[in-house]
Amino acid sequence: xxxxxxxxxxxxxxxxxxxxxxxxxxxxxxxxxxxxxxxxxxxx
Numbered sequence: 001x002x003x004x005x006x007x008x009x010x011x012x013x014x015x016x017x018x019x020x021x022x023x024x025x026x027x028x029x030x031x032x033x034x035x036x037x038x039x040x041x042x043x044x
Contacts, residue, residue, distance in 0.1 A: 021027030
């Protein structure tokens, strides 16, 4: 049986993970914004 939206973990991490965020200017901005809010950041 096929489950909907079964994305591989590696693909997910490469797209949305911490290092993927740090590569782009906007991603870094987002991370810093969440840090300022006091959000615990987890590397996916």
